[in-house]
Amino acid sequence: MTGQATYSFKRYRKFVLPLIALIAVTEGAAIVCGATFDKLETGLIKGISFLQFLFPPDWAAFKDMIEPAFQSIIIALLGTIFGTILSVAFAMLAASNISHSWVRNMARFLIGLERSVPEIVILLLLIAAFGLGSMPGIVALSLGCIGMLGKLLADIIEEIDPVMIESMESLGANKLQIIWFGVMPQIIPSLISYSLFRFEINIRLSVILGAIGAGGIGYELDYSFSMLQYHRASTAMIVIVLMIFGTERLSYLLRKKFKVEGALQ
């Protein structure tokens, strides 16, 4: 009997109470957001009827979209390249087996701080400082890399084979030589695979940043939407989807290739 009682109490505490709390929080959140079912219904009907404005896409605008799309890709590429270089530097500073403990803690703190600021906020500030253009976009993307790649690479550097570093140290190599000949060859496969992954993220981000003012295809999309040229907007959407899909496939293939090479090493 007592066993039965404790069982039901446990079930009550572990399952029913969290469920009630979950429902209460959901209700509260729905009230805060103004989310109601009839709003959803009218919104969905309106949204579906809106979708027919998007068709057919304006094929004539297709060739106007090629250059902005190319610009977006270049922005993402440059952001990834500069960001990877920056994040390797930060990762070296943040790895405990290369730098001193206080440098490491400071670098880790900076990386963590960077990680918690969304790229879009960085971009808003950079646009406020430098004005519109591709430069704030590239700088924001490169700074965004530090938060993600810096932490991942620092963890990888801390896990590398210490024997190599010790043997180089015993032969009298200086810090730069150790980093260049001892650390870099070991982290390059994961560096390439992570930066390709980051490139995918940066392509998506460069579209969003473009809509705020970094130029490129995102700007075209936002502009067409605000000018109510929906056919043109749907062309831009198709170009964006193709761009994202293409880079994703490419990065997947490249990553697979480099992973094999890394395993063979």
Added chain:
Amino acid sequence: MSTVDITMPSKRYKQKATIFMVSAILISIACIYLNFNPIMFFTEFHYVRDLLGEMFMPNYQMLYENTSTGVSILQTLSMAFLGTLYGGLLAFVLAFLAASNTMPYKAVRIVTQVFVSMLRVIPALVVVLIFVIAVGPGSFSGVLTLVIVTIGSFGKLFTEIIENAESGPGEAIFSVGASRLQVIRYSIIPQIMPSFIANLLYAFDVNMRAAISLGIFGGGGIGFQLQMAKSVLHYKDVTALITIIIVLVILVEKLSDYLRKKILGEGKLR
């Protein structure tokens, strides 16, 4: 004789040098094409200094003077919460329709998989622009966008988790006469629940950041406040809002880490 060989640049060295030079030239061409000069960041750094001068000290009075700040913080949190909850539930259902060990009909599987990957490819910016037109600007359009984004990014992952579940328990139940639904309920769901919850907590973490950026495009919440403060050049408010955002993001991250550990248990983390 051998000294000559050593001093000559080796083939590998030449190869590396060529790759390095070609990529350096390509990068500089790209920089020239975009009118981007990395050194400009340092030569024109005084703009950043001026901006920082305007941004300090942060104006924290707006926290209690203006109730809209508190409301927008709550809105961002609830957007992330609702988006994660409904998006996660829909992704959960769709994952069962797309997994090969729970859905016997191939046509349904393929349709679901194509649907989920379509949602994954469409960027959040497009979705939010459409929903802002459909339901009007505000946090509700942000919630709907986050639902779509969550389905897209986690649907495929959940499908893989279900397909990786062990088939032994299910076969055992099936052999004593359980229906397909009973197999799912008593063999697959208990196996996937821990990683499902862990991934949902991670999704909450991601959606929190996404909710901030969606606000800038009319999704409501603290991102909207930030955009407003920036466009009327109240930079002291901007600093205060950025610090609030940083604190929120860190708190949510710590909370989701803590809950994940608590639900999964330290040892059970796979």
